Amino acid sequence: MxxxxxxxxxxxxxxxxxxxxxxxxxxxxxxPPSRDSRVKNVSISKNDIPLGGARSIVFNDNPVIVINRYEKGFVAFSRVCTHLGCLVEYDKGQRKLVCPCHAGTFDLDGNVLSGPPPGPLPLIPLKVEGDFIIIGTSVTG
Ligand code: FES
Incomplete structure (x- = not known):
């Protein structure tokens, strides 16, 4: 017993x-993150992300990846997979984002290439000013 x-x-x-x-x-x-914890923007030096490279940051308490794409320039996405919320990783050699949980893949525009994710990765607004990438430039409040 x-x-x-x-x-x-x-x-x-x-x-x-x-x-x-x-x-x-x-x-x-x-x-949603609590209103008090919202950051208006985060700046990164362009030199920190070489062409074809990427850098993971935390923006408004959320994991974000900033990628310096060949021919298309900088882009930022949420790293939270739209399937079940695992964190995607950048595969520089394959030029895509890969989810380690169920092998979902995304192109460098955030669109689903394969696997179970039901939608694209959320795009995070950014702009390039001089030597800096400013993440979250359209966030107000
Ligand atoms: S959580 Fe990313 S593919 Fe399932």
Missing amino acids: KRRRFLGVLLAVFGATAATSFAYPLLRFFA
Whole structure:
């Protein structure tokens, strides 16, 4: 009887852990950041991202990737995959963004190339001024 109870508790702990690991990223993705924590913009030196390179930053408490694309210039996306919220990684050699969870892939315009993601990666506004990339330039408040 004690063994059954122990196994029941163990299963409950594993179940709660698994449920939390799925629910937390989804809640973070859909919950808006608190108004006080909003940052109007973030500046990065253009020299920090060579042609074809990328840099991950945190903008308004959200993971963002800034990419210096060949021929198209700088672009910034949310790194949160539109499938189940894993963080995408930049594959410089393949020139695409790859989600490690279910192999979803996105082109460097944020569009879905393959896999289960239902939509493109959210674009983060930016502008280039002199030697700096300013992320979030259209955020007001
Ligand atoms: S979470 Fe990215 S493909 Fe499933």
